[in-house]
Amino acid sequence: MTRRRFWQVFMMLCGFIIWAVQFTLIYGATSTTCALEVAETRLLGIGIVPAVIAAVTLAAFLCTAGVLTYALREHRRLQSGNAGVTDIFLSQAAILISAFSIAAIVWQGLPALILPACA
Amino acid sequence: MNVPETQKSFGRDGSEFPNPLPRPKDELQKLKRAWEPPRGLSFITAVNNTYVGQWYVGTAFLFFVLAGILSLIMRAQLAAPESDLVSHSLYNQLFTMHGTVMMFLFAVPAVEAASVYLLPNMQAARDLPFPRLSAYAFWAYFVGGLVFFTTIFFGLAPNSGWFMYPPLSSLKYSPADNADWWLLGIGFIEISAIAGAIEIIVGVMKTRAVGMSLDKMPIYSWAMLVFAAMIIVGFPAIILGTLLLELERAFDWPFFIAERGGDPLLWQHLFWFFGHPEVYIIFIPATGMVSMIVPAMAQTPLVGYRFIVLALVATGFLSFGLWVHHMFATGLPKMSLSFFSAASTAVAVPSGIQVFAWIATIASGRMNLTTPSLFIIGFLFIFTLGGLTGVMVAMAPFDWQAHDTYFIVAHLHYVLIGGMVFPLFAAFYYWVPVASTRALSECVGRWVFGLMFVGVNVTFFPMHITGLIGMPRRVYTYPVGMGWDELNLISTVGAFMIAAGVALFIYDMIRNFRPTLDDNAGNVWNAGTLEWLPNSNYGTRTIPVVKSREPLWDQPGLADDVDAGRYYLPGTVTGGRETLVTSPFDARPQYILQVPGPGWQPFLAAVFTAAFFLLLTVKAVILSAICGVLALGFVIWWLWETDLGPIRPPADIGGGLTVPVYVTGSMNHSWWAMIALMVVCGMIFTCLVFSYLFLWLVNPASWPPSGTVMPGFLPGSTAGGLYVASAILVAVASRHLRGDDRRSPSSVPLLLAGAVVLLATGSTLDLWTHWQTALSPSAHAYGAAVYGIIAFQILFVGTSVIMGLYTIARWLAGKLDSVRRATFDNTMLFWYYTVGQGTAGLLVVYGFPKLVGGA
Ligand code: HEM
Numbered sequence: 015m016t017r018r019r020f021w022q023v024f025m026m027l028c029g030f031i032i033w034a035v036q037f038t039l040i041y042g043a044t045s046t047t048c049a050l051e052v053a054e055t056r057l058l059g060i061g062i063v064p065a066v067i068a069a070v071t072l073a074a075f076l077c078t079a080g081v082l083t084y085a086l087r088e089h090r091r092l093q094s095g096n097a098g099v100t101d102i103f104l105s106q107a108a109i110l111i112s113a114f115s116i117a118a119i120v121w122q123g124l125p126a127l128i129l130p131a132c133a
Numbered sequence: 134m135n136v137p138e139t140q141k142s143f144g145r146d147g148s149e150f151p152n153p154l155p156r157p158k159d160e161l162q163k164l165k166r167a168w169e170p171p172r173g174l175s176f177i178t179a180v181n182n183t184y185v186g187q188w189y190v191g192t193a194f195l196f197f198v199l200a201g202i203l204s205l206i207m208r209a210q211l212a213a214p215e216s217d218l219v220s221h222s223l224y225n226q227l228f229t230m231h232g233t234v235m236m237f238l239f240a241v242p243a244v245e246a247a248s249v250y251l252l253p254n255m256q257a258a259r260d261l262p263f264p265r266l267s268a269y270a271f272w273a274y275f276v277g278g279l280v281f282f283t284t285i286f287f288g289l290a291p292n293s294g295w296f297m298y299p300p301l302s303s304l305k306y307s308p309a310d311n312a313d314w315w316l317l318g319i320g321f322i323e324i325s326a327i328a329g330a331i332e333i334i335v336g337v338m339k340t341r342a343v344g345m346s347l348d349k350m351p352i353y354s355w356a357m358l359v360f361a362a363m364i365i366v367g368f369p370a371i372i373l374g375t376l377l378l379e380l381e382r383a384f385d386w387p388f389f390i391a392e393r394g395g396d397p398l399l400w401q402h403l404f405w406f407f408g409h410p411e412v413y414i415i416f417i418p419a420t421g422m423v424s425m426i427v428p429a430m431a432q433t434p435l436v437g438y439r440f441i442v443l444a445l446v447a448t449g450f451l452s453f454g455l456w457v458h459h460m461f462a463t464g465l466p467k468m469s470l471s472f473f474s475a476a477s478t479a480v481a482v483p484s485g486i487q488v489f490a491w492i493a494t495i496a497s498g499r500m501n502l503t504t505p506s507l508f509i510i511g512f513l514f515i516f517t518l519g520g521l522t523g524v525m526v527a528m529a530p531f532d533w534q535a536h537d538t539y540f541i542v543a544h545l546h547y548v549l550i551g552g553m554v555f556p557l558f559a560a561f562y563y564w565v566p567v568a569s570t571r572a573l574s575e576c577v578g579r580w581v582f583g584l585m586f587v588g589v590n591v592t593f594f595p596m597h598i599t600g601l602i603g604m605p606r607r608v609y610t611y612p613v614g615m616g617w618d619e620l621n622l623i624s625t626v627g628a629f630m631i632a633a634g635v636a637l638f639i640y641d642m643i644r645n646f647r648p649t650l651d652d653n654a655g656n657v658w659n660a661g662t663l664e665w666l667p668n669s670n671y672g673t674r675t676i677p678v679v680k681s682r683e684p685l686w687d688q689p690g691l692a693d694d695v696d697a698g699r700y701y702l703p704g705t706v707t708g709g710r711e712t713l714v715t716s717p718f719d720a721r722p723q724y725i726l727q728v729p730g731p732g733w734q735p736f737l738a739a740v741f742t743a744a745f746f747l748l749l750t751v752k753a754v755i756l757s758a759i760c761g762v763l764a765l766g767f768v769i770w771w772l773w774e775t776d777l778g779p780i781r782p783p784a785d786i787g788g789g790l791t792v793p794v795y796v797t798g799s800m801n802h803s804w805w806a807m808i809a810l811m812v813v814c815g816m817i818f819t820c821l822v823f824s825y826l827f828l829w830l831v832n833p834a835s836w837p838p839s840g841t842v843m844p845g846f847l848p849g850s851t852a853g854g855l856y857v858a859s860a861i862l863v864a865v866a867s868r869h870l871r872g873d874d875r876r877s878p879s880s881v882p883l884l885l886a887g888a889v890v891l892l893a894t895g896s897t898l899d900l901w902t903h904w905q906t907a908l909s910p911s912a913h914a915y916g917a918a919v920y921g922i923i924a925f926q927i928l929f930v931g932t933s934v935i936m937g938l939y940t941i942a943r944w945l946a947g948k949l950d951s952v953r954r955a956t957f958d959n960t961m962l963f964w965y966y967t968v969g970q971g972t973a974g975l976l977v978v979y980g981f982p983k984l985v986g987g988a
Contacts, residue, residue: 019718030450037454041472048466049830063468100718103348103439110443118451118479125471132466 022101025088026108028081029115036074036119040067040126048132063131071123078119082112150699151788152675160704161674167705168259168671170650171731178731180268181260181710183670186250187568187648189271192278193243197554198635199282200234203227205632208592212625214613224609225292226311230285232295236411237319238278240553241364244418245329246271247560248357252333254567254664255351255425257679257695258340259672259712260728262802263332265735265771270328272739273321280747281318284311291315294607296404296459297378299389299397304382313382313750320375321746323368330364331809333357335802338717342663343678343701345720351662351682352435355442356421359449360414365809367410367453369816374403377824377921386910386917388824394838394914396831398463399824405456406820412548413452413480417445419556420487423509426556426563427491429660430506431498434683437490444483444490451480461532470529477527484520488513503658504578508559511586512551519547522597537607540600543593550589558585558638566654567664570647577641584634591627595620661686667696675700675787676713706784707794713786714802725784725794726802727777734771738764769939776803776943778953797955804955807962814929818970821925822977825918829985837915837982841908848902849979853972855895860968862888863961870951877950881957882941888964889937896930896971899923899978922974929967936960 024031043066047053055062085108092102170179179185207227210218219227249267253260261267284290291311293302302312337358341350377388378400387393389400428435435441454476461470491513500506522544526532535541558581566572599620604611611617656665661683666673677700681687694700701722702713710728715721741764748757779795786792798804829836837843866884870876900923910920940960943949949957 027446030446034450034453037472037476041469044466044469044472046830048469050833098346098719099348100346103346104718106439107442107446110439111446114443114447114482118447118476121479122454122472122475125468125475129468129471131468133468 022104022108025081025085026104026111028108029078029112030118032074032078032081033115033118033122036070037122039070040123043067043070044131053131061131064126067123067126071119071126074119074123075116078112078116082109082116085109085112150694151678151701151786151790152699152703154697154699156698156703160698163708164671164674164704165669167708167710167730168669170670175731175733178268178733178736180264180729180731180735181670182249182253182264182267183568183650185264185267185271186246188275189246189249189267190243192271192275193239193246196234196238196278196282197243198639200231200239201632201635203231203234203285205628207231208625208628210609211611211621213622214611214615214618216610219609221609222292223288225607226285226288226290228607229292229294229315230282230290233291233315233319234278234282235549236295236415237322238274238282240415240549241326241411242274242278242322243557244360244415244553245326245333247422247557247564248333248353248360248418249329250568251564251664252336252354252357253340253672253712254666254668255353255662256337256340256345257342257663257666257673257676258336259676260710261332261336262340262712262714262726262728263335263806265729265732266328266332269735269739269742270325270332272736273325273742276740276743277318277321277325277746280743281314281322284314289314296408297400298404299378299381299400300391302378303389303397304385310750310752313379316375316379316382317746317750320372320379321743323372323375326364327368327372327813330361330368331806331813333361334365334809335805337361338805339714339723339802340712340726341715341720342676342684343713343715343720343722345679345715347718348438349679349682349720352424352438352441352445353418353421355445356417356424359445360417360421363410363414363417363449363452365813366816367407367414369407369813370403370820371407373817373820373824374400374407377403380917380921380924384911386920387914388828388917388921390914393912394828394832394835395917396828396914398460399827399831401460401463402456402827403820403824405459406453409455409459410452413448415549416552417448419512419553420445422556422560422563423491423512424487425660425662426505426509426559427494428498428683429563429658429662430503430509431495431500432659433494433498434661434686435490436493436497437486438682440486441490444486447483448480451476451483455480458527458532461529462536467529474527474529478524481520481524481527488517503562504573504575504582505559505563505658507579507582507586508555508562511582512555512559515547515551515555515586515589517551519544519549519551523548535600537605538600539596539604539606542606543596543600546589546593546596550593555585558582561638561642563658564664565646566657567668568648568653569645570649570652570654571645572654572657573641573645577637577644581634581638581641584630584637588627588630588632588634591630592624593627595623595627599624656685656692666692671710672712674698675703677701701788701790702786706786707781711794713792722786722790722792723800724792724796725786727780727794729775732771732774734767734774738767738771741767765935772939772956776948776953776955778948778950795953795955797952797958801955801958803959804962807959811962811966814966814970818925818973821922822973825922825977825981828914828918829981832914833985835913835915836985837908838913841915842906843982844902844906844979846979848898849975852895852899852902853975855891855898856968856971856975859888859891859895860965862891863964867957867961870949870954870957872951875950875952877944877947881949882944885937885941885944885960889934892930892937892964892967893934896923896927899971899975900927903978919978922978926967926971926974929970933960933964933967936963 053063057065089105337354380386381388387395389395389397457473458477562573562578599617604617651669674696677695710730711725714723714726716723741760744760745757783791783793862884866881869878869880908916910916943956
């Protein structure tokens with residue numbers, strides 16, 4: 015697999031990879047802080063758990079939005095040149111997947127706004 | 134290699150095809166001879182996908198029938214209240230075996246089996262890249278599965294439910310061997326599933342028709358790729374889980390025993406991290422089948438190809454974020470539960486996308502109401518209903534009400550039967566003409582469908598209500614007057630209707646299924662994909678160039694041209710079995726893969742592997758060890774015959790293309806398989822580290838427990854240094870083994886021998902150090918976790934040592950040089966992995982307790 019192909023596949027899957035990282039981090043942070051009984055700690059008046067979830071979700075959102083922008087630009091560039099069908103296909107897949115992931119990432123972070131951390 | 138960047142296009146004028154006509158007289162004969170199946174008793178040594186695929190599907194279906202019979206016995210028992218047809222203890226075995234056999238011996242193997250048969254045909258490959266591996270996986274499953282099933286006749290069958298929760302399945306509450314049968318039997322069958330998955334990944338990525346770039350790959354191939362990727366990521370969790378539980382049962386290492394720092398919830402995490410993706414692992418290939426059948430039935434291309442690919446990939450990822458939804462009732466923090474609730478509802482979106490794409494396809498064409506179509510419609514209806522109840526139970530508060538009631542039994546059967554059994558029956562009716570001289574009967578097929586469709590709804594719909602009015606699952610009987618009597622009777626009647634449908638299907642098969650190699654019923658549905666090309670034991674006569682997703686619709690005359698020998702590789706260039714490897718993205722010809730033929734080794738290796746595990750279950754340790762050694766011996770013998778090297782110069786396959794018959798490095802198919810294997814190993818290790826961290830969170834104040842003597846940093850860092858040094862020796866050996874001159878310097882075996890010694894010393898030192906501190910694996914979960922990591926590393930070091938010695942033996946036999954070095958490359962990759970894993974393990978074991986301040 016050439017480096018270019020590797021990059022294309024990575025970009026295609028990137029949205030979901032970011033979702034997976036977000037998921038692991040927020041679940042890991044909640045479980046760990048609850049188990050160690052430090053979840054009640056507050057930073058600037060916000061509970062540590064919602065703060066971490068919000069930060070991670072925001073970061074994940076921004077990264078995925080970046081991937082989507084990149085994929086859109088790449089797609090436009092490929093279409094204007096005479097790129098191969100596989101390249102175009104991979105860039106389309108990257109657009110669809112990162113757009114879908116953005117929704118999944120926001121959805122994943124919502125509970126932090128509603129629920130208590132360790133109840 | 135002179136492979137052009139863009140594919141030429143071929144017209145109807147013969148001269149423009151890669152190979153001119155007429156073909157040399159003996160070309161086809163030679164091809165046929167190379168692929169001739171073995172005769173007589175050695176018939177069972179056949180390894181190619183046409184045979185193994187059909188045996189595999191047949192065996193999976195046998196397990197469907199067997200597990201079905203168990204469910205009929207249960208339904209007969211539950212037909213009336215206070216019945217005593219079967220005893221309490223037998224009922225426990227019945228539902229455990231029914232669930233286990235359906236999930237592990239029917240559902241996953243059936244979809245894997247179908248793809249062993251279908252994938253090469255659909256991609257116009259002559260075979261899968263590792264036919265002996267498929268044969269091994271099949272026989273291991275066949276022997277292991279059947280022996281496992283017979284335990285029900287001796288009262289030895291597992292009885293703690295298909296998910297085997299400790300403490301019920303722990304030694305204290307299940308002292309007999311029943312649980313061990315599950316742990317060793319199923320753990321071992323998972324290994325066979327993983328072998329199949331690796332085969333599928335490499336097959337999909339590397340053995341496709343020329344020009345079948347990613348955007349033209351059949352959706353079924355995409356589905357199988359996602360399926361296989363999910364297996365290699367998800368199954369390691371259950372393999373680790375079964376290992377830990379078996380270690381606990383056999384040696385009293387308390388991973389799940391709360392009094393000694395363990396936690397039964399750890400099992401639930403490991404089980405469901407595998408178990409929920411498992412449901413999608415079963416469902417995704419079925420959707421792949423549906424996406425192939427719907428266009429053929431509607432006679433129009435699939436609508437929304439890209440969206441379906443998105444949906445498959447999305448399901449593959451999201452389904453790993455659902456596992457805790459099986460643990461909503463375990464008292465985890467609500468916030469944690471809600472993450473899983475969110476992912477559980479999100480995963481409905483990709484399934485919805487697929488359903489809409491199928492409906493749009495049906496709407497844009499004219500659906501013929503054939504038997505496969507009926508099963509597809511049945512699938513859409515039943516699966517959607519199951520999906521709806523799925524969204525209901527994804528809400529934690531609803532789940533707390535429905536948990537462990539018949540509502541869940543109804544939900545799981547709606548999704549499993551709708552999502553997998555109906556598509557599978559559609560697939561039987563659809564694809565039998567590829568394998569048989571006759572298609573199945575449309576008339577009988579309608580009856581089969583009718584009985585099954587009505588039967589499933591009659592059986593399982595009432596269970597929603599029985600569940601909501603309070604009937605728990607897994608009860609062998611119930612008292613009169615609970616209001617459950619009529620509903621249960623109706624369910625039982627439905628179950629027997631399903632059975633009648635299945636029996637009628639078997640009758641149809643007996644009457645019409647006539648397996649054939651060269652004389653199949655042909656493209657009876659006027660489908661557009663390559664499995665409908667004329668084929669034989671060697672697949673298609675030539676490897677076509679495809680220009681669309683439905684080449685048979687868009688390239689008139691393709692079937693005749695392929696069969697006449699006009700496309701690539703019309704004969705055999707090495708005189709043996711071979712298939713064309715194409716590049717993973719654009720499907721350009723890369724090289725000719727020399728495919729191994731029939732042999733006793735995979736069969737015997739599989740039988741002895743099965744015997745090893747099964748004898749271990751009944752604690753016949755010595756006999757089991759002998760079988761283990763024999764299995765290993767046969768595997769080595771089988772491998773010895775592979776890696777043939779460039780037995781001839783690059784060969785002309787037509788169209789001015791000359792491709793080598795041997796390559797090494799990242800282009801080689803076994804390199805890809807090795808990478809996939811390393812993902813599996815890496816996942817097992819990750820789950821092990823997760824278990825370690827999980828147990829720490831259970832015991833934050835005693836990690837390690839007070840009184841534990843922690844070893845200093847010196848032994849740990851020495852062991853790590855030895856590991857890294859061994860990897861350096863291997864890297865140096867690799868450098869010495871470079872060049873086109875087929876050199877084979879004697880430094881290579883010496884360096885490898887040195888590496889073997891260093892690696893083995895490193896892990897021995899690690900073990901010895903801990904032993905010296907008197908840390909006990911059975912006193913506390915801490916010790917169990919530490920020794921778990923060490924033992925796992927020893928297993929890998931042992932394997933690396935065997936591989937190192939094997940590679941040295943290849944050198945001694947003159948079978949290893951700077952060109953013929955695929956064996957060396959595999960050993961090298963595995964070596965690096967072992968060293969990486971060992972180093973990470975040392976960091977955890979020595980460093981983590983210090984980090985958290987416990988020592
Ligand atoms: C074909 C008709 C089928 C019938 C009549 C049927 C019937 C049953 C019954 C009566 C139970 C036990 C319920 C209890 O006591 O809690 C059960 C459990 C189960 N069935 Fe089926 N089943 C069928 C097909 C399937 C299929 C195709 C699958 C999977 C692919 C499957 C998977 C399971 C599982 C996983 C369980 C749970 C076992 C446990 O509680 O440990 N069943 N089924």
